[in-house]
Amino acid sequence: MKHLDRRTFLQGLGVTAAGAAAFSTLGLTARPALADVANGDLKFLFVFNNGGWDPATVFAPMFDQQNVDMEPGAQPMNIGGLTLVDGAGRPSVRGFFEQHHDRTVVINGVSVRSLSHDICRSICLTGNSSGLQPDWATRLADARRTDFTLPHLVLAGPSYAGAMGAAVARAGYSGQLDGLLGGGLLDDSDLPAALPSPAAERALDRWMSRRAAARADGAVDPIEGALMDDYEEAVARASALKGVRHDVSFTPGFGLGTQGPTAVEALSKGIARCVTVSAQVSWDTHANNATQSTLFESLFADLGALMNLLAATPGEQAASLADETVVVVLSEMGRTPRFNASQGRDHWPYTSVMVVGPGITGSRMIGGFDDRYYGRTVDPASGDIADGGTLVTAGSVGATLVELAGGDAAVAMPGETPIRGMLS
């Protein structure tokens, strides 16, 4: 980023500090119809399910495969071109697909190359095992870094910021961000601690803003310069966040029921381009895999409510926020096709991803599992299953999201193959 452009942007953050209003001057004013929302203007909500979900419970109808144990009582379910698994006591799962199938793509057989939670989390979200690369949400947010107070808000769940940390803020496992912004976190300090009055704090923030700018201008070499630029930006964003803390509660709660509305607020008010949420439940069912059914029912009930809320919320550019927000639902790994001795399923290196929203060809199943429960290969151009084609990897899902967001995967993620066939 050129220094002048960056400084102008940062000054805008600091001066207005009022969420969406801060960016009305950047041209985000009209509200066109769905078809007119450019991919580059799409927003993203990532729903991460920690512990490894079981594709065979909902996404992978492997009834004709003897190597795959299906849940007792499970039935095939075909809704609007989506071939799925139905089960007793899961009305919310069926209801979700009945209502949203035409905006939904299910990607099956996504390779995550590992069986370790830590590694799979990193691969699933970044395409890389190191944990040092930015996750998809951060990449997409960073592409519109100057347009949002907080490009990527992590309400809950894992976060890999890589070198793009200045564009990311985490709410904390217990909502610490709210406590930081308002200062209430220090109320419980063992040693008494008082904070400046709001007016004094504004004076101190102005001082720090000038100091950070001066430090960036005085950098001794390009390496230090880049670091100090990031620092100046982080200072500006931290200050701007205080300005929007009364517009959005950054206390996420433990479930999607509370995180979802917070995420919608942040998206609708133009504070964030990407939000990551994650219910604090574990999908790691090494025993009693029937728990997956309960977890999916709860997840889809929350997703249904989330979609309704998105639909009822005015968008910044489209009539509804649902018309400009892509919901990406994922989990770091799949689970073994056979039950173990505890009627659980263990870790499996292929999983599923569900994408809901604008910009994709809905009612579509991409990829699949073969008779050994490996991921099937696809023709990336069409998205159709093709022997000898491309294995769908976490990296290719990420590259697809980059293109869905208006980016160039060849530039942002060289070597990864986007599945353009799922894009409309």
Place this chain on the structure above:
Amino acid sequence: MVARLVWLLAAVVALSACPAAEPERTLDDRQLLIRASLDLRGVRPAEAEYARLEADPEALPALLEEYLADERFGARMRELYTPIVRTRIDQFPVDAQDYGLTDDAAFQASVGDEVPRIIGRIADEDLPFTEVVVGDWTMANEILGQVWPVEHAGTGWQVSRYRDARPKAGILATNSLWWRYPSNGVNYNRGRANALSRILLCNDYLSREVAFPRDIDLTDQALVDDALRTNPGCVNCHVSLDAMASYLFGFQYPANAEADDASRYHPERERDWADATGVAPAYYGEPGYTLEDLGRQIAGDNRFVECAVETVFQGLVARDAALADRDELTRHREAFLTGGLTLRALVRSILTDDAWLGQAGVERNAAVRKIVTPDLLASQIEALTGYRFTVDGRDMMKTDLFGLRSLGGGVDGYSGAAPSRVPTPTMVLVQERLAQAAAWHAATRESAMAPLDRTLFRGIDFTETPQTNEAAMVEQIRMLHRTIFGTVTAPDAPQVTEALALWSDLYAIEHTQVDAWAGVLSVLLRDPDLIFY
């Protein structure tokens, strides 16, 4: 004296190895002194130390030797290894209630600190680093002494020994490591073996691309078991990983284990590998029987030494080691070996590395500026102000669930995400709130003290205003700069006049001198020259 000679010799060797062109310096001696003081002691230099360096520019090596000898060195190595061992998490499988204790936060913190404390003692007492895998001792505090079969008397952390029949194998025989890395019972300790390999050998099996061979039916356990022994793609890892995992069955707990079961070592389970994988314990082909054998085998592996060198190097230069570092890493390894494998010997060598000195240029990605970790931010602010952010005794900069470690840029004990190496908005907010709380604490406390007893506000009596005694206020601001940054500022320097203007702005708002001074101090405590070093 001997130590200083060693330091000077190392420096000479380093210089002689340098190319003819002098690398450009990006840090002056004062900045290097600050870097060394923070890296080796966790606090900024004392004013007397700045003065020594100003009086004698040749004093830097001696000052660094003093820092190396400081009793806080062990704590720094403890923190350096914390993101590596990752035992400081907030939720272990066993909690305080399982033992009838009430303070779960203190219990979880105690468990998480066992392994870092072992490393800290090794560093502190100049024990050979091999103690980390062959030591017959552990570290325990009164909480662990109460619930685990360990010796402990009195209060506080102290050297201890497990009283059950576990092998003597350093961290390999600690409860906390295996509570942090539990085995789910179906992976037969492979994940644990990988954790050992990652921490001690810098060989993370899980970082390798796993191309699950498509000609193997992973749904058939018998075929999978056969593939682990015969398929080259599987054997490549499993031949060493499974054998190492077989050493660990004495720490295998049944699902939903009782606290008592999980607290004890189980020699009766050591041979459960026979039914689990059928792979006998061995270390890269060399057979063994117990964890003591594994500890000796790891200690005798060249990669163990190389990994320690790489780990400490990366911790001190705040970046990953790269190919361009190879020659210097070799030099550090030799220093480590000839220094008796003490962490001080290793660190002493790294302090002569251009990468740490910030003068290696772009080619070796010199650490021109490093960003403070949450722990380092907290320790230096505590040293300056006496304030530490604790809640019910729990250090908020060392936890993720309720505290600020990951928001402040530290390792995430939940997801395992690496510490941040770039500034983030939440990091800035953590710095801000900590600085404000500490500044208010210091200003309030010192305003009630006699001037000679104060450490920060020695030049004023908290009644002055620019109208009544501007000279004293100017001098006070200069003293703050001296104490915090080690700089001597002119009375009319911009940083002084601007701070005085800030004081006036704050006084106009808050109407008390103490609050105005707290505000001025707070911006100094989160100044980029304190955050980056």
